[in-house]
Amino acid sequence: MRIKIRTKIVASAALVVSLSLALSGFFIYDYARNIIRDQSIKDSRTKLAQISFQLGKIQEQVAKTAEYIVSDEEIARQIYAQPTGNIEADYFRKQAVQEKLGRFVALGNFILNVLIVPPSGETYSNASGYEDYFADYLKQDWFAKLSRERSAYSEPHSFFYISGQRQVVSYVLKYRPIGINSAADSYLVIDVAYSELSNVFLQTARDFEQIELYSGQGALLYAANEELPAADREFMASALGQGADYAEDDRRIALADDGMNYGWRQTALLSKHTLFEKINRIFYFYILIILCGIVASTVVMLPIIVGLTRPLIRLTNAMKRVAVGDLGTTVDIRSGDELEILGGGFNRMVGDLKETIQASVRSEADKRQMQIDLLMAQINPHFLYNALNTVIYLSHAGRSAEAAEVTQALIAILQDTIKTGEGAVRAPLADEKRIVDKYAVIQQTRYPGRFRLVWEIDETLLSRPVPRMALQPLVENAILHGIVPADAETGTITLRAYLEGPDLCLEVEDDGLGMTLPATGWLPSGGAGHERTRGIGLSNIQERLRSHFGARARLEVESEPGRGTLARIRLPWTEGG
Numbered sequence: 366m367r368i369k370i371r372t373k374i375v376a377s378a379a380l381v382v383s384l385s386l387a388l389s390g391f392f393i394y395d396y397a398r399n400i401i402r403d404q405s406i407k408d409s410r411t412k413l414a415q416i417s418f419q420l421g422k423i424q425e426q427v428a429k430t431a432e433y434i435v436s437d438e439e440i441a442r443q444i445y446a447q448p449t450g451n452i453e454a455d456y457f458r459k460q461a462v463q464e465k466l467g468r469f470v471a472l473g474n475f476i477l478n479v480l481i482v483p484p485s486g487e488t489y490s491n492a493s494g495y496e497d498y499f500a501d502y503l504k505q506d507w508f509a510k511l512s513r514e515r516s517a518y519s520e521p522h523s524f525f526y527i528s529g530q531r532q533v534v535s536y537v538l539k540y541r542p543i544g545i546n547s548a549a550d551s552y553l554v555i556d557v558a559y560s561e562l563s564n565v566f567l568q569t570a571r572d573f574e575q576i577e578l579y580s581g582q583g584a585l586l587y588a589a590n591e592e593l594p595a596a597d598r599e600f601m602a603s604a605l606g607q608g609a610d611y612a613e614d615d616r617r618i619a620l621a622d623d624g625m626n627y628g629w630r631q632t633a634l635l636s637k638h639t640l641f642e643k644i645n646r647i648f649y650f651y652i653l654i655i656l657c658g659i660v661a662s663t664v665v666m667l668p669i670i671v672g673l674t675r676p677l678i679r680l681t682n683a684m685k686r687v688a689v690g691d692l693g694t695t696v697d698i699r700s701g702d703e704l705e706i707l708g709g710g711f712n713r714m715v716g717d718l719k720e721t722i723q724a725s726v727r728s729e730a731d732k733r734q735m736q737i738d739l740l741m742a743q744i745n746p747h748f749l750y751n752a753l754n755t756v757i758y759l760s761h762a763g764r765s766a767e768a769a770e771v772t773q774a775l776i777a778i779l780q781d782t783i784k785t786g787e788g789a790v791r792a793p794l795a796d797e798k799r800i801v802d803k804y805a806v807i808q809q810t811r812y813p814g815r816f817r818l819v820w821e822i823d824e825t826l827l828s829r830p831v832p833r834m835a836l837q838p839l840v841e842n843a844i845l846h847g848i849v850p851a852d853a854e855t856g857t858i859t860l861r862a863y864l865e866g867p868d869l870c871l872e873v874e875d876d877g878l879g880m881t882l883p884a885t886g887w888l889p890s891g892g893a894g895h896e897r898t899r900g901i902g903l904s905n906i907q908e909r910l911r912s913h914f915g916a917r918a919r920l921e922v923e924s925e926p927g928r929g930t931l932a933r934i935r936l937p938w939t940e941g942g
Contacts, residue, residue: 370677374670375663382662386655394648398641404761405640406611406618412569413622413631419565420578424626426473427536427555431516433469434479434553440465441542444483444551459489466491475561477526477533484549498525503554510582511537512552518627520584521559532559534586562587574617574634575601581628597634605632680707749775751841755811767810774806790913794862794871795827797836801860804837808844814855816848816875822862829862831871831936832909836860839873839932842903847877847930864938868917871934879926903932910934 443462466479470491481489488499507519519535533556570576570589578587601619604612610621618635683696695712752775759768805818848856861872910918917937924930
């Protein structure tokens with residue numbers, strides 16, 4: 366069965382468009398998911414480390430307070446002094462210990478109470494008049510669990526503090542005073558306000574489905590979500606119960622951090638549904654775009670395909686008439702493309718020499734313009750890639766204001782660079798200066814404080830036409846390959862424009878890392894990573910200078926390791942511009 370060429374073209378175009386959009390959408394979606402996942406895990410680990418650092422500071426201050434109390438000889442002498450039988454003397458002795466302990470409590474605003482229990486069973490605290498309460502207080506389960514430990518933290522429990530009940534976590538230390546002969550152990554109990562621990566989690570708890578804190582004895586010290594589903598809790602317990610610090614399944618990511626003293630351990634849970642919620646909506650929207658793209662492509666291409674195939678049908682019918690002897694047959698094709706040339710050849714058989722020369726000139730001009738378009742196309746995707754990466758980074762980091770500023774600068778650059786005709790090749794120096802300033806806004810956000818721009822341009826030169834997008838790649842090379850890799854905190858990029866004899870010179874100079882230039886062939890010819898992008902930028906400028914400004918126009922580079930790099934564009938000066 367024969368299929369018309371029109372049907373083949375329509376089917377092939379629809380298939381190519383649909384497959385291209387579908388495959389690109391899948392790879393973009395998968396790549397974005399991995400980026401979001403990896404960045405979220407990295408950010409979550411950072412947040413857990415910050416929490417561990419703050420909790421460690423609390424532990425450190427409690428431990429130092431306990432160390433000061435245990436090593437205080439005056440407290441030990443008062444507590445272990447033999448009873449005199451004098452009520453007044455014993456009262457003042459206990460009052461002296463209370464005042465001393467009160468000073469230690471004042472060192473940390475989160476320490477509510479300090480309690481010392483010597484072998485005699487008598488209690489000494491910074492709060493007086495609570496002896497009966499402390500006797501019952503030490504009979505609670507939390508103290509019984511820790512009485513055999515050398516030092517440990519209890520689970521959260523109630524403590525009567527001045528005006529009412531408070532939640533506390535108690536640090537219990539079993540010790541024997543230095544210089545006092547005692548066969549039995551004494552106990553030091555420091556009650557820490559539970560609110561001090563929970564406040565550490567306030568800023569980050571909402572970033573997780575669940576975050577929990579356990580003591581070295583396995584007691585739950587803090588849990589952000591008391592109504593966590595049982596399946597999630599079982600996943601966290603089984604995945605992180607063997608000392609692992611990371612686990613993942615198709616729905617969740619569990620993390621752990623044990624960078625604290627006394628065996629404290631944090632566990633956190635991330636939901637992939639929440640994590641990928643926004644990108645899933647984008648994916649569904651992209652599917653809709655694919656379907657609309659196929660329909661729109663078919664609607665747009667169908668008239669084009671009909672316009673292409675109609676002249677072919679006319680040529681076929683004319684050839685059939687010629688085959689039966691109708692030599693007076695002519696065909697009139699006015700499609701403006703190769704088919705029109707074919708129709709003219711069919712009618713005339715021999716093309717006119719003038720038409721041949723004109724066609725050759727047009728072909729050469731089209732070829733040259735295509736080459737220029739390709740050279741210009743090398744810069745834009747590279748520049749857009751870096752700029753959009755910066756926007757993605759700022760969005761993930763929650764720096765929406767800076768992301769908006771970068772996006773506005775990028776839009777301004779694109780508005781300046783989207784030109785056609787002669788405007789796509791040359792631009793006033795003032796326009797190039799504006800593009801570089803907008804580009805600097807993007808890079809200052811990406812590398813804050815790492816560089817500054819200095820302009821040294823005679824204002825009379827701002828109206829002179831120069832190659833479009835010639836300064837921006839040189840500034841980009843100065844930042845990425847000169848300033849950023851250097852050890853200096855801030856680098857300087859100086860841009861100049863001046864006349865030197867018969868030439869207009871444009872210079873971009875940095876005081877960055879510099880490089881060693883070979884004797885010949887200093888333009889990089891390829892490679893990978895930054896070296897490849899540097900080669901694309903420099904060779905692109907070189908090619909455009911030759912194409913539009915002649916052999917006198919050239920790009921010069923001067924550089925030494927440790928002394929920076931200077932890139933100079935030389936253009937032939939003409940009075941008319």
